[in-house]
Amino acid sequence: MIEVRELTKRYGAVRAVDGLSFEVKPGYVAGFLGPNGAGKSTTMRAVLGLDAPTSGEALVNGRRYAGIKRPMFEVGALLDANAVHGGRSAVNHLRCLARSNGIGLKRVVEVLEQVGLAGAAKRRVSALSLGMKQRLGVAAALLGDPGVLLFDEPVNGLDPEGIRWIRGLMRGLAAEGRTVLVSSHLMSEMALTADRIIVVGRGRLILESSMRDLADRFKRDVLVRTPDVAGLRSVLENAGASVSVDDGALVVRSLEAADIADLAARHGIAVHELTPRSATLEDAYLELTEDSVEFRTAEVAR
Template structure:
């Protein structure tokens, strides 16, 4: 489980995340939505210990990420598919990560096969398309076979076949009882993938509901999102 308890982050006078509290529970794909500048990325970075909260806390299975000795066994994340050394092969990139958490080379080969990159495992990452880097990032997240997984815009750069693969992967991981947090701006894909939705705006919680509940009140998930975030946009529409 992921638990946010009064999570707050300030950058000088700017309030990026404002007293945010909610839980992400196992067995579901939970969609994480919000306009640009709403605090989604900052929130995910605080969950993963990449940014320190000004106050409050983010917990994974009851502990801060930074207190977990071998975190890849408990939580996997893809935040930026381009955050990889282009001179390394896909295999060596994963092997370096695996060694930091006591994971053997057999698991590296296994996840490369799982994400469809076994045939290019020895190629340097600098020659990969964005879609291939996304698959490599997902392989990194899966390395430790964790029960908690976080993905930020994982379908960027993927063709329709890859998008469907991601959708099926997320659902299958949730069906295994894992906790899945999925951030995306693609409402149509979120409607097909997620069961629960958390919406934030200007760093605050706006809504926490199932997709079924939202689409019972609005014509579509997109309509629900636009209505609920109308007052939280960083930039207004040009007129």
């Protein structure tokens, strides 16, 4: 479990993190979202003891990282795939990490196979592509078979097969009862991967929610297909709904799908499709963080 309690981190006059609190429980993939400069990486570094909080605390299983005797057995992390000695081979990089934490060398072979790098084990890190370095970083995170894992932008440099692989890996880790916190700017991936989301902006918490609750909060409309478009539209508008037509289908606001179905049945109107639609995660994210973006691009004149 990861617990962040009133965490504040200042760099001079800048508050990178400002009174941030949230928790990530076992059995879930939590998507950690926010604009550039929102404090995501700083928060992860605080959890891992790499940045000392100005105030507040960040705990792993109820303890500060510095108080964990064999950290790789409890916490695995990938923060920067390039933070590796380029002159070492992939296998020797993992062997060094394994020895430092009392992990058997057999485990090195296992994680190389798990991340798909067995065939590149003897290649120098400097010769690996960014995607392969990401896989090596994941292997290092998994080395101690920890129950808590943190990944900062893990899909950078991965090809489509690699993105699907790491998505399945993270969901599989959570299904095993592990705690998984992953930051990303790819909203489409987070929509497929995360069970919960934590949205931050300017170092502060904006929203902590399950994906289901987020969908309920950002409900948009209901798409309805019927052979009697005019008849059902009249019925729905008389019931107070806002209705428009899009490509032969009704787009209904202000009424739930169940209410639409009941009204159609009551008036003997057939319904061929009834689909509640929510805003995409990207739409919801952009709305939530609209006032928290520090670095905006200029509008391009047309």
